[in-house]
Structures are given as structure tokens and as C-alpha cells.
Amino acid sequence: MLNRTDRLRLLALLLWTLPVAALLPLGGLWLWRSGNLLWWLAAMVACSAVGYGFQWWLRRRDRRLLAGAQTAPDPQWPPRSQAAWAAIESMAQAVKPEDWPLTDNPRLPDLGRAALEAVARIYFPEVERPLLELTLPHLLLIIERAARDLRTEVAGQLPLSHRLTLGDLMRAYRWKATAERLLDLYRAGRLVFNPASAVLSEAWGGLRTKAFGAAWSDLHRWLLQEYIRKVGFYAIELYSGRLVLTEGAPTAVTPASRQDLERTATATADLATEPLRILVLGRANAGKSSLINALFGQLIAPADVLPDPAAPIAPYRLERAGLTSALVFDTPGCDTAGLTPKAVDRLASSVDLVLWVTAAQRPDRQAERETLDRLRALWAARPDHHPPPLLVAVSHIDLLRPPREWQPPYDLANPQGSKATNIRAALEAVAQDLAVPLADVIPVCLAEGRVYNVTDTLWAALLERQGAADRVRLLRCLDERKRAEDWALLRQQLAGAGRFLARLPGRLLP
Ligand SMILES: Nc1nc2c(ncn2[C@@H]2O[C@H](COP(=O)(O)OP(=O)(O)OP(=O)(O)O)[C@@H](O)[C@H]2O)c(=O)[nH]1
Ligand SMILES: [Mg+2]
Structure with a gap:
């Protein structure tokens, strides 16, 4: 409770404020009197x-x-x-x-x-x-x-x-x-x-x-x-591996990509950031190499050659305005001995975008669907990663009926004439057979001298998926960094343990 000095202090305070406090009732009185x-x-x-x-x-x-x-x-x-x-x-x-x-x-x-x-x-x-x-x-x-x-x-x-x-x-x-x-x-x-x-x-x-x-x-x-x-x-x-103890750019080139870059014939200046990894998959003769040539606008991937099973998957370096520097991987047909299912899985786990090539005039797509389903399950089982975006290029549309007719461009949104109608039907069939949205299915012609829809439609579709692919790339880089860091920490700890063990005999013996 208040002690004596506090009480006196309070009294002083009251006395001090009394004239001002008195104004309130006096003012009230005056207001009342004056109405x-x-x-x-x-x-x-x-x-x-x-x-x-x-x-x-x-x-x-x-x-x-x-x-x-x-x-x-x-x-x-x-x-x-x-x-x-x-x-x-x-x-x-x-x-x-x-x-x-x-x-x-x-x-x-x-x-x-x-x-x-x-x-x-x-x-x-x-x-x-x-x-x-x-x-x-x-x-x-x-x-x-x-x-x-x-x-x-x-x-x-x-x-x-x-x-x-x-x-x-x-x-x-x-x-x-x-x-x-x-x-x-x-x-x-x-x-x-x-x-x-x-x-x-x-x-x-x-x-x-x-x-x-x-x-x-x-x-x-x-x-x-x-x-x-x-x-x-x-x-x-x-x-999730995005924060690591070591400082530095999160998207520094990974060891795997550095090796791949060294293997590309086009590697000139060293890259500072990790390239986008694009995987081209599909059956034999679907047009994978032709697609890469059309994308690059020049003959770089040998098309129409017998695949050499011993040769490693060839990467090509793609540099184009608007796209993150990319490494494009041409593969042998995934239905051949040149590419085992295991190899497909391994490749598909380390890329940021998949370009699937399928031929319009070959309606048997059961094997392709199975491979794709397996890949999708593989991606879904990795909750710490995003699945890479998937684009399907439907090649050989020039061979659809009537085979003699080839007068692009074709309006596939409102198809007029039997060629356009057949191309549209082929797209819908591919979308259904492979269980992909129709928007991800792009018709192309890759035959020499007839290249159609690649530099415009397919390229635009690629750019549209660049954001999603970049997300995959970032997590892949961080994964790599985390793994490197874990190793470095483990090495440090082992070295520490080694030093301790080395000194142990000296400690135990008098
Ligand atoms: N008419 C036509 N021919 C095409 C088209 N795309 C590819 N071809 C031809 O199909 C053949 C096979 O093409 P590639 O590009 O070698 O196919 P690939 O998928 O790389 O084949 P592999 O590497 O053996 O698995 C070549 O003769 C191409 O010219 C197309 O859209 N229309
Ligand atoms: Mg090829």
C-alpha cells in the first residue's frame, strides 16, 4: 500500500493539479448557467x-x-x-x-x-x-x-x-x-x-x-x-535442401552438366549457371534427331543412322534468345536395346523438361503409354521435386491422309478439308493414348524441306514451360549442392574421428 512519503507526494500532486482540475466543474457550471x-x-x-x-x-x-x-x-x-x-x-x-x-x-x-x-x-x-x-x-x-x-x-x-x-x-x-x-x-x-x-x-x-x-x-x-x-x-x-551452409550461387553448374558441356561440340565460353536439361524421348524413327535439327535450325544430330548402343547419350547445347541456356539430349528409341528402361528412368530423373516425339501415322502407342506412365509414377514418388513439364511433338503429320497433299499452314482449331481434319484427329488420339492434355500436344513436320510448326508453335510452347522447367532446375541444383555439402561435412567429421583415433594409443598408454 501507499506509504507515508508516497501519500505526501500524492497530496503535493493533487494540490498542484487542483486549479486545472477545478476548471472542469466550473466550466460545467458555467455551461449550465448560460444554458x-x-x-x-x-x-x-x-x-x-x-x-x-x-x-x-x-x-x-x-x-x-x-x-x-x-x-x-x-x-x-x-x-x-x-x-x-x-x-x-x-x-x-x-x-x-x-x-x-x-x-x-x-x-x-x-x-x-x-x-x-x-x-x-x-x-x-x-x-x-x-x-x-x-x-x-x-x-x-x-x-x-x-x-x-x-x-x-x-x-x-x-x-x-x-x-x-x-x-x-x-x-x-x-x-x-x-x-x-x-x-x-x-x-x-x-x-x-x-x-x-x-x-x-x-x-x-x-x-x-x-x-x-x-x-x-x-x-x-x-x-x-x-x-x-x-x-x-x-x-x-x-x-528441402534449399538452404545450405556454404554460400554461393544456388544454380552454379553441376558436375554432371559440366561433364556434358565438355562433351558438346559447340561448347565455347564456359557457362556460369546450370543449363536447362531437355530430354528428347520417343520410339525409334519417331523423328527425335530430326526434331533437334529443326529446333537448332541446322543439322547437328545425325538423323537416320543406325544407333550405336555403346555411344553415350549425345548432348547438344542450345542457345536462343528468350530461353535459358539448355542442354538437349538426343536418345536412341526407348523401344530399342540402345536405351534400357533403367536408363530412361535415370535420365528422366535428372532433366528439367521432356520432349516426347511420337509419329502421327503409327497408332500403336501402348508401349509409349507404359513408359510414360512409369515415368509419371517415378516423378510423383519424389515429393521433394517438381515433375519436369512434358511436351509431346506429333511428327510425320505430312504423311496423314491424303498423303500427297501438303499445303501448310493448317488451321487446327477450325479444321477445313480432310488433311486438317485428320491432323486434328491424330492430335486428339495422341492426347488420349498417352494421357496428356491436348494443349501439350504439338503437331510438327520434320521432313527435310517440309519443316513446319517447329520454330513458331513448338518453340512458343517450350518458352511457355520455361518457368516450370526452371523450378525443376533450381531444385535439382540445390539437391546437388546439398549432396556435396553432406559429403564435405561427413569427410570433416571422419577426419576428426581419424585424428582422435590416431591419438588414442598415446592417450591409453602411459
Ligand atoms: N515425312 C516425314 N518424315 C520424317 C518426319 N520426321 C522424321 N522423319 C524421317 O524419319 C526418319 C527417322 O528420323 P530420325 O530423326 O532419325 O528419327 P529418330 O527418332 O532420331 O530415330 P532413332 O534415332 O533411330 O531412334 C528420317 O528419315 C526422317 O527424315 C516427318 O515429320 N515427316
Ligand atoms: Mg536419332
């Missing part, structure tokens, strides 16, 4: 209403600002990362500010740990304590990144937060009790002096403190949610 009291009351109600409305608007604006400063998932993330984000987001939504007071709470790190665990559980569902799978340097990396982001966000969102420490907040809370007691005294006095205005302003004050209280709890909730989201975000980046 203006009602006008004054009306003005007060109007001002309070406007003030409240203004406050409400400010609060809405603050909420909008806070909602805008919210960590969002990366749209490039593969499915497993998206699932982990869903777990983080539901955790952020469920957090209750009253459970996590900011002022005197040393438990806040527990909240971060829970967020880490939510992510770890998605990546290691079979491990009982998934957090133990995280190495200490990686954990520190998450903390460092999350704290850095949170600091810039808080400095941007919380007024004065760069000067306000948790200690300041606690001191303010201690003072708050004293201040409230003084305020109560003032209120009681006011009620005696001027009942009408006291009741009105009391109501207004109630609304006002409620509004301030609500704004603070909005901020508090936002801070907790951002804390969870930031930790979750970087945990996902780390577990």
Missing part, C-alpha cells in the same frame, strides 16, 4: 463518435499492414515443402497470445522448437525424435536467418521497437499499476464533480482502452505468428 450545457454535450458525443470511428479505421489499417507483413510460402516449393508449410500455418493460426506473454516469458524458445518439430515431422515421419536429425550448424543457421528477418520486420512494424527492450516493457508494466491507481482517484473525483460528462467520457474511455487493448493483442498475435512462420520457413528451406 449551453446541451450543446456542449451534443458536441462531445459527436466528437467521441468521430474519434471512435477514426480509431476503428486506424485499427483496420494496422491490421491490414500486419497482414501484409506476413511471411508467405515460396510458390516454387515442391509438394512436401508445401505440406510442411500447411502444418506451420495451422500452428500459427492456433497460437493464443495469452499463452505466450512477451514480457516475462522465458518459454518463447519452446514455441520455436515446436515449429521446428512440426516441419521435421513431415520430413522424417518415421523417426521418433526428428529434431535430432538436425545438425547443430544447421540449427544455428535457422535461428540466425529467422532472427534476422524477424528483427527487420519488427523494426518496420512496431513503433519504437528498436529502442524498446523487453526490460522497458516490464518496467512500464510495473508503473502501470501506480498510474492506474492515480487514474482511479481522478475518476472518482470527476464523478462527484460532474456526473453527466463523467459517465459519457467514462464510456468513451472504456471503448478507447478496449480499442488500444485490442490493437496491442493484434500486434502480440502477429509477433508470435511471425516467429512461428519464420522458424518454419527456414526449417523448410533447410530440410
Whole structure:
């Protein structure tokens, strides 16, 4: 309770404020005498209403600002990362500010740990304590990144937060009790002096403190949610291999592509970033090599030659305006001994876009469908990657009936005449046989001197899928980097263990 000196101090304060405080009842008296009291009351109600409305608007604006400063998932993330984000987001939504007071709470790190665990559980569902799978340097990396982001966000969102420490907040809370007691005294006095205005302003004050209280709890909730989201975000980046300890460009050329680049006859200047890897697949004689020649606008892939099963898959370097530098791989027919199903699977797991070539005049596509289904299953079984986009080029359309007629261009959206109608029907058949959307099926003619639809339609379709292919490329690069990093860490640890073992005899023997 108040001790003696406090009481004297309070008395001094009261005496000091008395002349000013007396103005309120005296003013009321004067208003009443001069018959203006009602006008004054009306003005007060109007001002309070406007003030409240203004406050409400400010609060809405603050909420909008806070909602805008919210960590969002990366749209490039593969499915497993998206699932982990869903777990983080539901955790952020469920957090209750009253459970996590900011002022005197040393438990806040527990909240971060829970967020880490939510992510770890998605990546290691079979491990009982998934957090133990995280190495200490990686954990520190998450903390460092999350704290850095949170600091810039808080400095941007919380007024004065760069000067306000948790200690300041606690001191303010201690003072708050004293201040409230003084305020109560003032209120009681006011009620005696001027009942009408006291009741009105009391109501207004109630609304006002409620509004301030609500704004603070909005901020508090936002801070907790951002804390969870930031930790979750970087945990996902780390577990999915996008965040590694080693600095450097994420899309540096991978060792595999470096080797392939060295094998291309066209490699001139060294590439700084990883090329897009495009795989051309299809049955023998479908027109794969012819398609590559048409794409490059010159004869680079030997067409119409007997494949040499011993020769490695030949890469060609494609540089064209608008497209990320690419390596195009020409393959032997996937129905021949030159390319085993295993080899197809291996190739298909390391490329960013697949161009499937199928001949329009060969309706037996069961084997192709089986290969494609197998590849699709393979891609679907890798939740940490995006499946590479697939484009189907339908070749040999010039041989469709009537075979003698060849007068491009053909309008396939509204086919006129039997040739256009037959081409359209072939496209629909291919789309159905191979279970691909019609929009991904492009008719082309690759016969020498008759090349049609390649540099325009097929090229445009390729460019359209470049974004999706780039996503695949990025994850592939990060995968490669993570693998290299894991090896480097393991080597370091082994070396450390080796040194320890080497010193062991000296330690054990006196
Ligand atoms: N008329 C016509 N002939 C084509 C077309 N596309 C390819 N050809 C011909 O079909 C033959 C085979 O073409 P390639 O490009 O060697 O086929 P490929 O798929 O590379 O064959 P392999 O490498 O042996 O698996 C060649 O004689 C081409 O000229 C086309 O659209 N129309
Ligand atoms: Mg070929």
C-alpha cells in the first residue's frame, strides 16, 4: 500500500493539479448557467463518435499492414515443402497470445522448437525424435536467418521497437499499476464533480482502452505468428535442401552438366549457371534427331543412322534468345536395346523438361503409354521435386491422309478439308493414348524441306514451360549442392574421428 512519503507526494500532486482540475466543474457550471450545457454535450458525443470511428479505421489499417507483413510460402516449393508449410500455418493460426506473454516469458524458445518439430515431422515421419536429425550448424543457421528477418520486420512494424527492450516493457508494466491507481482517484473525483460528462467520457474511455487493448493483442498475435512462420520457413528451406551452409550461387553448374558441356561440340565460353536439361524421348524413327535439327535450325544430330548402343547419350547445347541456356539430349528409341528402361528412368530423373516425339501415322502407342506412365509414377514418388513439364511433338503429320497433299499452314482449331481434319484427329488420339492434355500436344513436320510448326508453335510452347522447367532446375541444383555439402561435412567429421583415433594409443598408454 501507499506509504507515508508516497501519500505526501500524492497530496503535493493533487494540490498542484487542483486549479486545472477545478476548471472542469466550473466550466460545467458555467455551461449550465448560460444554458449551453446541451450543446456542449451534443458536441462531445459527436466528437467521441468521430474519434471512435477514426480509431476503428486506424485499427483496420494496422491490421491490414500486419497482414501484409506476413511471411508467405515460396510458390516454387515442391509438394512436401508445401505440406510442411500447411502444418506451420495451422500452428500459427492456433497460437493464443495469452499463452505466450512477451514480457516475462522465458518459454518463447519452446514455441520455436515446436515449429521446428512440426516441419521435421513431415520430413522424417518415421523417426521418433526428428529434431535430432538436425545438425547443430544447421540449427544455428535457422535461428540466425529467422532472427534476422524477424528483427527487420519488427523494426518496420512496431513503433519504437528498436529502442524498446523487453526490460522497458516490464518496467512500464510495473508503473502501470501506480498510474492506474492515480487514474482511479481522478475518476472518482470527476464523478462527484460532474456526473453527466463523467459517465459519457467514462464510456468513451472504456471503448478507447478496449480499442488500444485490442490493437496491442493484434500486434502480440502477429509477433508470435511471425516467429512461428519464420522458424518454419527456414526449417523448410533447410530440410528441402534449399538452404545450405556454404554460400554461393544456388544454380552454379553441376558436375554432371559440366561433364556434358565438355562433351558438346559447340561448347565455347564456359557457362556460369546450370543449363536447362531437355530430354528428347520417343520410339525409334519417331523423328527425335530430326526434331533437334529443326529446333537448332541446322543439322547437328545425325538423323537416320543406325544407333550405336555403346555411344553415350549425345548432348547438344542450345542457345536462343528468350530461353535459358539448355542442354538437349538426343536418345536412341526407348523401344530399342540402345536405351534400357533403367536408363530412361535415370535420365528422366535428372532433366528439367521432356520432349516426347511420337509419329502421327503409327497408332500403336501402348508401349509409349507404359513408359510414360512409369515415368509419371517415378516423378510423383519424389515429393521433394517438381515433375519436369512434358511436351509431346506429333511428327510425320505430312504423311496423314491424303498423303500427297501438303499445303501448310493448317488451321487446327477450325479444321477445313480432310488433311486438317485428320491432323486434328491424330492430335486428339495422341492426347488420349498417352494421357496428356491436348494443349501439350504439338503437331510438327520434320521432313527435310517440309519443316513446319517447329520454330513458331513448338518453340512458343517450350518458352511457355520455361518457368516450370526452371523450378525443376533450381531444385535439382540445390539437391546437388546439398549432396556435396553432406559429403564435405561427413569427410570433416571422419577426419576428426581419424585424428582422435590416431591419438588414442598415446592417450591409453602411459
Ligand atoms: N515425312 C516425314 N518424315 C520424317 C518426319 N520426321 C522424321 N522423319 C524421317 O524419319 C526418319 C527417322 O528420323 P530420325 O530423326 O532419325 O528419327 P529418330 O527418332 O532420331 O530415330 P532413332 O534415332 O533411330 O531412334 C528420317 O528419315 C526422317 O527424315 C516427318 O515429320 N515427316
Ligand atoms: Mg536419332
